[in-house]
Amino acid sequence: MRGKRLIGITGGIGAGKSVVSRILRHRGYPVYDCDSEAKRLMDTDAEVISGLKSLLGDSIYSADGKLDRGEMSRRLFSDDEIRRGVNGIVHSAVRRDLMRWTGMQQRYPAFVESAILSTSRLDEDCDEVWLVDAPEDVRIRRVKERNGLEEGAIRRRIASQSQEFGQLPKERLSVLDNGGEVSLLRQIDSLLEKYK
Numbered sequence: 001m002r003g004k005r006l007i008g009i010t011g012g013i014g015a016g017k018s019v020v021s022r023i024l025r026h027r028g029y030p031v032y033d034c035d036s037e038a039k040r041l042m043d044t045d046a047e048v049i050s051g052l053k054s055l056l057g058d059s060i061y062s063a064d065g066k067l068d069r070g071e072m073s074r075r076l077f078s079d080d081e082i083r084r085g086v087n088g089i090v091h092s093a094v095r096r097d098l099m100r101w102t103g104m105q106q107r108y109p110a111f112v113e114s115a116i117l118s119t120s121r122l123d124e125d126c127d128e129v130w131l132v133d134a135p136e137d138v139r140i141r142r143v144k145e146r147n148g149l150e151e152g153a154i155r156r157r158i159a160s161q162s163q164e165f166g167q168l169p170k171e172r173l174s175v176l177d178n179g180g181e182v183s184l185l186r187q188i189d190s191l192l193e194k195y196k
């Protein structure tokens, strides 16, 4: 799909990916949100549902067909093999869905937001990657305020993402500084200049 002008948005917990996506939607650009689209596919795609049931047991879905997210979270974040298995099932479905969605857009560049762009290998489909960054203490404060999560839980999530961003393709990477000093709007508009 490279060449269709797909830009990946990634970054650690609390860095500001959703804020960047919101600004882009406001500017009229299409944004595919991997977390919510993966949830939709896990609830509706027959192949994904049967794959997850084979891997995790039928009880990962309730009688009314909804994924047990609490159980999924517990198993995904405590067992590397399970995480790789889930990723193999879900990420290939997300990738197919993203390719279909990208081809349907009326306006480019289109954007894809994911905290795990590199793990899911969606970065390979992106012409560019924007990494949203902010100092760790700022991100922790934001997530505390947003979710009321305790600091230890936030630090564990940050640690689990430590391998994620070093692998991004340097020649196609732009870093957006969302530490609060530099206007995010101005940085986004400057990066979009070349598409005008």
Ligand SMILES: CC(C)(COP(=O)(O)OP(=O)(O)OC[C@H]1O[C@@H](n2cnc3c(N)ncnc32)[C@H](O)[C@@H]1O)[C@@H](O)C(=O)NCCC(=O)NCCS
Pocket (backbone or CB within 6 Å): 034, 035, 036, 038, 069, 070, 072, 073, 076, 083, 086, 087, 090, 091, 094, 114, 115, 116, 119, 120
């Ligand atoms: C683990 C689940 C149940 C957590 O759901 P919840 O509503 O609490 O959180 P949400 O979906 O917003 O995800 C929050 C964050 O968890 C991390 N995360 C989610 N899935 C994964 C994964 N497979 N590997 C590593 N980190 C992950 C990311 O940082 C993500 O932004 C859910 O994310 C899930 O089912 N994930 C597996 C499918 C997947 O890989 N989704 C990512 C989109 S490609």
Ligand SMILES: Nc1ncnc2c1ncn2[C@@H]1O[C@H](COP(=O)(O)OP(=O)(O)OP(=O)(O)O)[C@@H](O)[C@H]1O
Pocket (backbone or CB within 6 Å): 011, 012, 013, 014, 015, 016, 017, 018, 019, 020, 115, 142, 143, 146, 178, 179, 180, 184
């Ligand atoms: N520049 C900023 N100034 C003040 N608050 C901000 C700024 N950027 C983000 N925030 C706030 O910080 C919190 C985290 O931002 P956001 O939800 O965009 O992060 P994220 O990268 O999408 O995180 P996650 O991976 O946890 O979903 C939100 O409550 C958001 O409103």
